[in-house]
Amino acid sequence: MSSTALKAMKVTESTLNITQYLDTNTSPPVSLEHNSNNMIEIKGVCKRYGTNIILNNLSLTVPEGCIYGLLGSSGCGKTTLLNCLMGISDIEKGAIYVKHSKLSNIGLMPQDTALAPSLTTKEILYYFGKIYNMSDKNIQNRTEEVTTLLEIPSINTVISKLSGGQQRRVSFAVALLHDPKLLLLDEPTVGLDPVLSHHIWDYLIKITSQLNKTIIITTHYIEEAKQAHYVGLMRRGKLIEQGPPTSLMEKYNCSTLEETFLLLSKDDERSINTSSEAVRFNELDRVQEESCNSLSNSEFPPVQSPFSKRDRFSINRIxxxxxxxxxxxxxxxxxxxxxxxxxxxxxxxxxxALGGNPKDLTLAVVNSEDNCSNYHFYHGCHLNKSLSCRYLYHLEELKENFHLVHRDDFEEAKALTIDNKFWGLIYFPQNFSSYLIKRFERPFYNWTDDVLDLGTIEVHLDKTDVIISRFLIYSMQMKFTSFLEEIFKDCGWPATLGEYPIRFEDPVYGTRNPLFSxxxxxxxxxxxxxxxxxxxxxxxxxxxxxxxxxxxxxxxxxxxxxxxxxxxxxxxxxxxxxxxxxxxxxxxxxxxxxxxxxxxxxxxxxxxxxxxxxxxxxxxxxxxxxxxxxxxxxxxxxxxxxxxxxxxxxxxxxxxxxxxxxxxxxxxxxxxxxxxxxxxxxxxxxxxxxxxxxxxxxxxxxxxxxxxxxxxxxxxxxx
Incomplete structure (x- = not known):
């Protein structure tokens, strides 16, 4: 039979299969039985990031004791597939079977180095050895083996000081350290010397043939994948072809695996763009996408990943x-x-910064009674002297906190206060002292309005700052109280008459003058x-x-x-x-x-x-x-x-x-x-x-x- 006839039969068969799936509105049948000779079986797996389908109803089988090379362009889903195998990412539909589902049987080398930059190579390997519950002697022996194999220059150099290629070698060493039965290697030879890459491939072939190890390796070096026992080509989240490299090259009459890869990629792209084939293949894609959107997980057994069986709680890992x-x-x-x-x-x-009393506060003083330029303080009952100056003398004891600036004109001083030049204005009316003395001499019911008005100090404060304004009020009141007590004492009057009729005793807790701090x-x-x-x-x-x-x-x-x-x-x-x-x-x-x-x-x-x-x-x-x-x-x-x-x-x-x-x-x-x-x-x-x-x-x-x-x-x- 001619090749044209065979091709026609295949196309017809494909069309019939598509029609069957469209008529039943179901996805292609998936066998749920596991072959004991297979290390990994992936069946009808779907995975999306948002609305983008990354793994599109993908099925794949990896026999035990072989190297499976996963080929595909960036973004086709290779890394996502490995993450789903490890349980790092969850799948939405389908089933994953891994024969050796204990983590100690699996070694992962992620696409990124995923290493602690502040640790040395030796410390990194020791850390992961303990994570895998290895003994100190076993860790030491395996460290020597893998670092020699991968030609890691110095195990006592911190990771951050290694080159990118050297860091990838350390990452590879971590995956090999515990001698796992299954290796998942994501781009392990990127940035490595070709001679070292060849050496690594020889090692991988050796451990699969002699120790029955299974390896899934992703790579964009297509020709080096010829050394794998099987290769799979992924495009747009699907596996479009798989098999032994030599068989694929013979099947498609190509001399190199790269040529085969290119041919299959072009055919897949052509299937989308050509009119007659586009109908069939787009319908197939639509069926597969619908299967990702419509299939329920109840059609598959529970997902089995390496996370399904864990070692017990370990003090070594802690x-x-x-x-x-x-x-x-x-x-x-x-x-x-x-x-x-x-x-x-x-x-x-x-x-x-907190709790101290405010300092360097500038206050304007307008004293209509006396400018106090020639005032000298002295003790005694001198009621004929300027009491306003005597009170200001008490205020000036707080010179760290107050800076008094005398002004002649009240309106000017008030305008400057409004203009934020002063925190406040203190005003003494004319004849303030005489009217204040009248308060002492007369009973309060004989006080006239003049006694009340002209014997009172006016204070105009900027109260936008609560803490500063309260400090000013408190300080002026306390100094006025001490000013009165001093006058009463000097004049032989009971000093308590100058105090507020409230006595604050020693505090039960704290100090008399607590700080905000x-x-x-x-x-x-x-x-x-x-x-x-x-x-x-x-x-x-x-x-x-x-x-x-x-x-x-x-x-x-x-x-x-x-x-x-x-x-x-x-x-x-x-x-x-x-x-x-x-x-x-x-x-x-x-x-x-x-x-x-x-x-x-x-x-x-x-x-x-x-x-x-x-x-x-x-x-x-x-x-x-x-x-x-x-x-x-x-x-x-x-x-x-x-x-x-x-x-x-x-x-x-x-x-x-x-x-x-x-x-x-x-x-x-x-x-x-x-x-x-x-x-x-x-x-x-x-x-x-x-x-x-x-x-x-x-x-x-x-x-x-x-x-x-x-x-x-x-x-x-x-x-």
């Missing part, structure tokens, strides 16, 4: 993760400086005990996610709980250092009130720290970028911090809002911390234990939400 975290923190100098110096800077700036000290410690661990967690997790190292670790067997335990362990050390720094600066160096035993507030600060860790983890899981996570974290912290009394006491908030504020993450712990440091109260005091309970409840809430998200989409979003 230790490896903890050791890696220590190396990361101690070698990233900028990050280490951030951890140590940020709490120092925060505490010092707080005590330098003392009020804010507990807020600073509790808030930044939460904030700093949140920042460190976000920075660490997003860094590992973006480098691909976290994804590779999880794909290699690291459990989420092991990751979190190791993170909490290293963060406990970091938090302890930060808390000790803040305690020393705030309460020892700057002598803010601290009336309790150190362990109770330290414990509360730690609970706030773990609260921040879990919140940071939550943000890291739901965020796709560092910018999004850090912006979200800072925004939420700003809200929580404001509501905790950082700017104003919670008791001053709107009553409805105030009842809600107490349930926010920082409010009750801040009150509890203040109760311990300022009052010396113990845990059982009703103002103390609610802060601990609040912190624990919020941590449990974050953990619950984090668990639900991980169960739904994983620690890393499975696109």
């Amino acid at each position: 230790r490896a993760q903890f050791h890696k975290n220590v190396l990361f923190i101690t070698r990233e100098v900028t990050f280490l400086g951030f951890i140590i110096f940020l709490p120092i800077l925060i505490c010092c700036i707080h005590n330098w 003392q009020y804010q000290a507990p807020i600073m410690v509790t808030n930044f005990s939460f904030y700093l661990p949140m920042l460190v967690t976000i920075t660490y997790i997003i860094h590992e996610k973006s480098s691909g190292f976290l994804q590779r670790s999880i794909a290699s067997g690291l459990k989420k709980i092991e990751l979190i335990i190791a993170l909490c362990a290293i963060q406990y050390i970091v938090m302890s250092v930060q808390i000790v720094i803040m305690f020393f600066i705030m309460f020892k160096l700057y002598n803010n009130p601290f009336l309790c035993n150190i362990w109770l507030p330290y414990t509360l600060a730690l609970t706030q720290g773990f609260n921040g860790i879990f919140f940071g983890l939550l943000l890291s899981v739901i965020s796709k970028s560092y910018m999004f996570a850090i912006t979200g974290g800072n925004s939420v912290f700003l809200i929580f911090s404001t509501l905790s009394g950082f700017v104003w006491p919670v008791q001053g908030a709107n009553p409805i809002i105030a009842n809600i504020i107490w349930y926010t993450p920082l409010a009750l712990p801040t009150e509890s911390f203040r109760g311990m440091t300022d009052h010396g109260w113990t845990f059982l005091h009703p103002r103390i234990y609610p802060g601990f309970i609040s912190s624990i409840i919020w941590s449990m809430l974050y953990i619950t939400i984090l668990t639900l998200i991980i169960l739904k989409k994983g620690l890393i979003d499975k696109k």
Whole structure:
């Protein structure tokens, strides 16, 4: 029979098959039985990113003990297929069967190097060896073997100082380290010397033939794929041809595999563009796309991936993760400086910038009674002297805070105050002293309007700044009281008549003149005990996610709980250092009130720290970028911090809002911390234990939400 006739029969058969699928509105039948001789069976797999179909009803079989070369242009779905095999990405339809479904039997080399840049080659291999639960001796032996095979120059050089090709060799070494039965290699020879590439291929052929290993390798070096036992050509998410390289070249009468690849690609492209063939092939594509959109997973058995069988909880993996975290923190100098110096800077700036009385405030004085140019203060009952000058003398005792500028014209001084040249204007009416004395001499019911008006100091303040205006009012009132007490004492009158009829005794707690920095000290410690661990967690997790190292670790067997335990362990050390720094600066160096035993507030600060860790983890899981996570974290912290009394006491908030504020993450712990440091109260005091309970409840809430998200989409979003 002629080739033309054969081709016609194939086209007719294809058309009949298409018609069959169109008539039944079903996808091509898929066998669900597994052949024990196959390492991998992929059946009817569909995968989409948004509306783009990446894997289009793809089926593929890889026999055990062979090298399967996966060929295709960038974006055809090769890397996505490997990610689906490893369980890194979820499939939407279809079934994946992997014979050896324990992670210790699978070695992955991703397209990106996915290595920790601050670790050396030796440390990277040791880390992954422990992830695979290998013994120290086995790790050492295998490290020597794979580094010799891949000609890695120095195992004690940090990854960041290696070239791109050397980093890929280290990544390859990680995949080979634990001697897996299945190797998934994504572009392993990119950037390597041709001689080394040939050497690697010889090694791969050797381990498949002698040790019955199975290898799936993607490459864009088409000719080197001739050394594979089977090759598969992917285009637009479909496998358009597969088979032994020599058989494919013979089948299509080509002299090279690259020529075969080009011919098949052109035929596939032509099938879309030519009119008669386009109908048939586009109909086939439509059927396949409809199958991706309409098939339910109930038509397939549950997806089996290497993640279906995991090793048990391992202390070795936790230790490896903890050791890696220590190396990361101690070698990233900028990050280490951030951890140590940020709490120092925060505490010092707080005590330098907050709580002190305002200084260098300029006040205008218009004294219609006396310009005080020749006034000299002296004690005595000299009521015939200018009392306005005597009062100004008392005000000038606060020369660090006030700078009095005398003006002759009231309207001019007021205009300058309005023009923001002065913080306020003090005005003494003409004959102020005589009318003030009349207040002392006459009973109050004999006071005339002149006595009331002309015996009163007028003060015009700029009250736009609440703190400064209240300081000015308080200072002028206190100095006026001391001014009256002094006159009464000098004149032999009872000095108490010059005081307000309220006596403030020694305070129960605190000092007679508390500073705002003392009020804010507990807020600073509790808030930044939460904030700093949140920042460190976000920075660490997003860094590992973006480098691909976290994804590779999880794909290699690291459990989420092991990751979190190791993170909490290293963060406990970091938090302890930060808390000790803040305690020393705030309460020892700057002598803010601290009336309790150190362990109770330290414990509360730690609970706030773990609260921040879990919140940071939550943000890291739901965020796709560092910018999004850090912006979200800072925004939420700003809200929580404001509501905790950082700017104003919670008791001053709107009553409805105030009842809600107490349930926010920082409010009750801040009150509890203040109760311990300022009052010396113990845990059982009703103002103390609610802060601990609040912190624990919020941590449990974050953990619950984090668990639900991980169960739904994983620690890393499975696109």
